[in-house]
Amino acid sequence: MENWGLITYREAALFYAPEASSEVDKQRVANIIAHELAHQWFGNLVTMKWWNDLWLNEGFATYVATLGMQELCKKWHAYAEESLENMMVVLNSDAYHTTRAISQSVSRASQFAEQFDPITYRKGAVIIRMMHMFTGDMTFRKGLNCYLKRHAYGNADQNDLWRSLSEAAHKFGSMPRYLDVQRVMDTWTLQAGYPLITVHRDYVRNTMSINQRRFLIDGLGKTMEKDNSISKGCWFVPISFTLARRANFTATEPRVWLQCDSQVNDIPLEARSPLGAEADQWLILNVQLTAPFRVNYDTVNWRLIIKTLHGGDFRRIHTMNRAQLINDALALSWNGHLCYKIALDLLRYIKQEHAYMPWRAALDHLETIYRIIKQTADFTLFQPQNFMNDLLRPIYVYLGGMETQSKGHHVAHKTLINQWACRLALSDCRKRAVQYYHRWFISNDPDLVNPVPQNLRSVVYCAALRQGDEYDWNFLWQRYCNATVASERRLILQALGCTRIVWVIRRYLEIIFNENSSIRKQDISLAFGAITRSHIGFPLAKNYFMNNFTLLTKSLESNFRELAALLLQITQHISSPHDYRELKMFIDCHRKLEKLATRSVRHAVEHAQVNLHWRQKQQSEFTRWLKARY
Template sequence: MKKYGTMRWLLTVAVASLLHLASPAEYLLPGDVLPRHYDLKYAFDIDPATNFSFYGIVEILLDVKHETSKIVLHATDFTISAEDVTVTGPKSPKVTGTRLNDTYNLLTVSLDCKLEQGKNYTLTIPFYGNLKQGLDGTYISTYVNKQTKAKEYLIATQFEAISARKGFPCFDEPMYKATFTITIGHHKDFSAISNMPLVNAVSENPLEEIWPWTQIEETFKKKKADFVWDTYEKSLPMSTYLVAFVVSKFSYVQSPAELSKTKFRIWARSDASDQTAYAAVTGPKALSYFEQWFNVSYPLPKQDMIAIPDFAAGAMENWGLITYRETELLYDEKQSSFLNKERVAEVIAHELAHQWFGNLVTMKWWSDLWLNEGFATFAASVAVNHVEPTWNADMSYAVDNMLSVLSLDALESSHPVSVAIDDPKRITEIFDEISYRKGSTLIRMMTMFLGDEVFRKAINNYLRKYSYANAEQDDLWRELTAANQQYGGLTRNVTVKEVMDTWTTQTGYPILTVTRDYDDKSLSIAQRRYFSLVARTATRQSWWVPLRVLCQPEVGNANMPLQWLAANEGLQDLHTFRHGAGREEWVLFNHDMIAPYRVNYDPRNWQLLIRTLKMEDYTQIPVLGRVQLLSDAFALAWTNHLDYNTALSLASYLQREKDYLPLSTGLKALSKIENVLKRSPDYGAFQKFVRKLIGETYEKSGGLATKRIINGKDLNSVKMQVTTSAWACRVKVPGCEENAMQLFQQWMDTENPDENNPIPLDLRRTVYCVGVARGSVLHWRFALAREQRANVAAARDALLQALTCTKEIWILAQYLEWTITEGSEVRRQDAGAVIANIVRSPVGFYVAKDFIYDRIEDIYNAFKGQGRRIGHIMKILLDQFTTQTELDNFLSWRDKNARFLAESKLSVEQAIEKAKVNIDWIAKNRQSVVDKLREFSMESSDEELEDRALRLGLTHDAASATSLHALLVLLAPLYIV
């Protein structure tokens, strides 16, 4: 065993050397000393004349675990004066040198003697520099006060994942938890907030006694009298990525005290403080509910939430000071849509869930990021369901999460939920759908097979056991297994770890092939990994799959037993079991979407399911069952596991679907076909099919006619109207674009359009896009002017997206140029979204592709430290590819520009695979699918035929139904494409 271990180690080193992968010893801190407390002091000069200079000093109390003559920690993006670094403690060690490893930002402090094991020492490091206009670390940001028209500055932080080292010298790995006492010096016109409550604000400079340089006196000499120094309470033990502070001229609204015992404040620009009311109620409600749900009290005395004008992420869960994009925290009843409101509630709940899962208990290393993000994503649905019970958030979030997982995780280049990370610079790549959405989907799966009560008891034990410490997924599995053994839940004498490791340590998910024996009421199941690319060969992977099987005679039975397909069952030998459906009755797997897998049935069972969907009472099949069927049918047809005749026949029932979730699922599935046809001569056939599918629902939902807009109190109705309207205009349903142009023109003709907008809130994105796309340069400039003057982030966001809809190539080129131009009309946080939206449009694709290819170095410099954004752009770009020539050109370009894509390696691999999927589909399916689309489009009832005939000036007397149908087929190209 010892020899084998040595050989394995040598092999690992050899492979790492060949692949240029780093070994953990290179990028992880050695762990010889541990930080126990940071005393961190700053002085910020928020003045462009001094280039936003700052001075700081950090004193770190260290606990020595192993004798060592060096201290290794992280630091970058500021200057350290080596001669002023000191270490105090037993034997008074002297600093003999400092060295910085730029590759991994490691700062090594060498000493003249060894630090003694078990003793405490204090490391003192003075540092200084100039704040940059970025989106990570400690950065300077600007905005214009809409009331005073003055340009204002603020300082914000974004330290996750490895940017605390850009703010101060520290042990910047999640397992090195410590307490913090923070002091911030700033001009008295500003206010500062941090993780903990303010203890005091004084005018004396606490840096003067310690700071060895005269520069601080010169810099602040004239401003000294105007400076205040804010000191905050000592924090609880936390990881460095959760440290936060903001220095600004913002104002706040305090939440009503009766909503939570925790002091809640919502901060925003002073001219946007009236947009904080919804967050001020939703936040405390969600926090109080989490205290009950986790059965663990929130441990801090206050919770600040602040909207930052320029912010890279949607939000960041810093303990006690959650930072948000404005669109994710602020809500204005007159300018924000219902969907904006839903998004605000979701993000607030997500970040507050992190205060327990992530902050109180933190993963040991970023490999288990999903423990943070997956749990917060799942818990958000639980809290929103409590705060806004009519929204059915638990169901809608579950669908959104699972469908996203089923798409990305079908790629061979996907990654496991618990993923090895060989380079800290690539940590940001796993902040993706797998960590967030698959993580959430698997946690929901556990609540369903263990039971809510067992699950919550285990989570309570887990949180209490690992409070203020770190854990990994095996620690969670142990608590869940223990609770299961005590209270029951999981059958077949299997541990939670055995089940869940098949889902978290493996990439992908299974496809179950179900074949029925219609004579003896039995069926057989096979499992194997599902791939989007048909050419992929089957692997030996297998999963523990929870099976909820609904038979037609059992519709309405609330006590469906849960069965299991064990790992390795159905892999070589088919797994069989009996069921209760007769020859003419269907069987449906996964009708509650308990787990992420696809199911393919034998042809007869598919037809039995389709027959029921086409009946008046199609709701015999539950809502989530209809979602699963639509998603599976189109995915399986895409990969040639199922014929498109079956998939399109199933989808045709959507003409009568009244629930948003199945309808949106079907349309999302169809959008994959749209994506590969929209730049082809066959796009008209696709548009025609969708017109037939949604035309009636579009009208019944309210359409774009102003008099028929539904009062936005029913979220399902609003989503139906928003979705069908967007699709109706896209596929040229008669009257849709004309109504949109009419509404847009009314807005242009309105006196004071910034205050008076006649376009219904939830339909503005659709109307704006049509207005800009079909309008002239005048319409584009009008929309741009409204975006510049808007004071509500949600309104700005809708207009920013609409501006990408223009078909004027020179305008698109100009808009793209703004994304990499400092101080332009496009804020740094929005640049990636603007490029991605232009790439998606049929006209913009060609302009954006050339822009990306020609200006990648400028894009890289503009997005420095944001490899995830470049990776997202690459995914969007390659998802538009439909020819091998396009892919070959990209591959050649990639090889020449590899240095700009180094931090987006995984995203680029996934993008290339998605392009191959598209190209493969075009070769194998395009013509047959287009023929089927045309065929299904022409299948019409007598009433539909009469209606078309009347629009053509024909009468029913002119021909029989049969001959009329033939005539309309001949005339079809003349009146509709």
């Protein structure tokens, strides 16, 4: 907590133990410390006037923390990777009907807590980065200096920020005179969601047409008020782009502004721009993901991009944009805007990819499909001899498999790949994990000596329990009870949910919600979520939550926001009509939960609706492509 003069932390957010913590833990601690230090300016020196502008505190602290980490340790690539992580969270969470605007009216005490969500933190950081990109570094810094000095030891709202940045932007010529920051940014802060930019190229005239509409994860739109361009879903969008022959992924400033003018009611707007490109050259918008929007191209341009990605010079496309192309293609095919043939043909290039960010984007989306498809007969297509094996095997070998050392700088990359490899029994992953775990199991003093390498522990613990018996589970539970390092305790809590033994899972659920348990209330969500991620644990967790809701309410001291968060961990895995009907019956029987955490509950229910919609509308196309190739 960013108290001025006395910052306070949970132990796991401050304490790094070299003998027990992983490199990922080290980065997490550094990020949190940087975030709280940034609050000394954004939140303490200048405080928002009211809760509707909480993002001025949390969005800036989130963004400035990445700048600090980048300067502190360049080998972490914190700025690029945190920016991508923030962007992916926003593009996912802000695509639902139940999302909210960054700045919205807050009039009840119960609404204060709901402001502390990914929209405030992550989307706040994303739009601040967008301003940084379209104004330029010098203008951005001068504008912020003016804002902080002008409102030091006082309060400000977003209009005060816009005013300071506009003055700097016009002074240094980094923004057209006909635009100001408020006119642009109000479209990003006062309405929910973000745009889908659709690009149609005229390959004869060398031009492109671009238009916008709100992107929704289910592919369905809602007609809004005719007289309000903001509520209809219209944004001022900075459009940067580059072309294959003269590829330039360092020029992030906008070459075109897709405008949203209050005098123009025919939405979506269209803009045309001469390209000077040849017909066999790809075009890519949103250089280095400068703004939160998705891009859909015409089929010819998608095919030109795919051809380059599958060729030997795919690295000509910036790493962040390779991640963007994967993320956009899979999201667009999820909701029916793009056929899966194009999306999955593009994805197959990743067998050549060694960089972390494209893999992070790919596996983030495949995780969602995995959660749904594991409950169907098509799950065999994900098994090691098929689709995922084809994608994962080259990178698993390249990163050294379950060997202690990995190539390159990124431990998180190796962890991500190994988690999938062990989950799908790829190569020797499970065998090596069990060997590591057994050495620990038979050691004379397992609390003092742990032979499992720190950077492999999250993979080893989970894989070993997935293969192990009750004695393996009891051993790890005892290590949790005896552990003194907070990061190790958090790691073990999640791994304990990996077991496939039904009665052990049921016992673990009882332990999690027992008032006298050694599991702290702040870690309940962590442990419960780990159980829901298992195809065996999910129905057990769902039934336990629904059948023991009164007990859980007491255990969590009637914290309905936390209860709604647990509900979301369940609904993310619901995709069958039976489970959905069960969910609706549960909500009908517990109206108090919906009343006290309205948006959170509706958001959780929408997750299940979206999963069900994909399974009914898109799964057959997805599996048809897989069956044709595997």
